[in-house]
Amino acid sequence: MAGRTFPPLQLATVPWSDAQQYTNGLYEGLPLLAYHCAPRSLLATRRQLRAMDLRPNGFDPVAVLYGRHNRSKKTWFASLYLIENAAPIRPMTPAKWTALAKANLARRICRTCGKDPLYVLPTSTRQCWPCFEANENNDVMEAA
Ligand SMILES: [Zn+2]
Missing domain, CATH: 4.10.830 (30s Ribosomal Protein S14; Chain N)
Structure with a gap:
């Protein structure tokens, strides 16, 4: 089979929940989540934060979202930030x-x-x- 295969679902301690959550292992030290499997209400990408008029506020990403681009068959990764840590964007002066x-x-x-x-x-x-x-x-x- 072509491409990299990811480890199967495993329970892990995650920053966005008190209970252990299913993840697809680690990617560069962060929990890896498959597309559609990340909690929308708790985690967001930088662009999703921006759409909510929020910014990561200096916090590092807490998880990595991955998916596969159908046409190119490439795997993409996106950093996920905690929405509760985000701050409002600073207005332009x-x-x-x-x-x-x-x-x-x-x-x-x-x-x-x-x-x-x-x-x-x-x-x-x-x-x-x-x-x-x-x-x-x-x-x-x-x-x-
Ligand atoms: Zn010139």
Whole structure:
């Protein structure tokens, strides 16, 4: 059989319940749960927390959810957080909007000519296309 097989269900002590719960063993030290088998009211992924306007609040995940992607036959994993530990997301303040705008602007400033070509520059060169082309030509001329 292809792919990794997981250990059968086993009872384990888990952070979200006083009683022992069935898990599919451990994955990187955390209880592993199959898709559809995690308690929705107690555990949530980062995106599910976000949908509830919550954040993990600095807590580490307490379990790992796994499933299988039908088309690619790949196993995916998702970290699960305790909903009771989650905190409300912090609202955006004017200072935070400013910082975000600054960071996004910095992604567009060419490192060579210092201009804003109005698109996000590739992280590999941090140059606008004209500057990148000019450099390319220099390299070719040096090599010749
Ligand atoms: Zn440039």
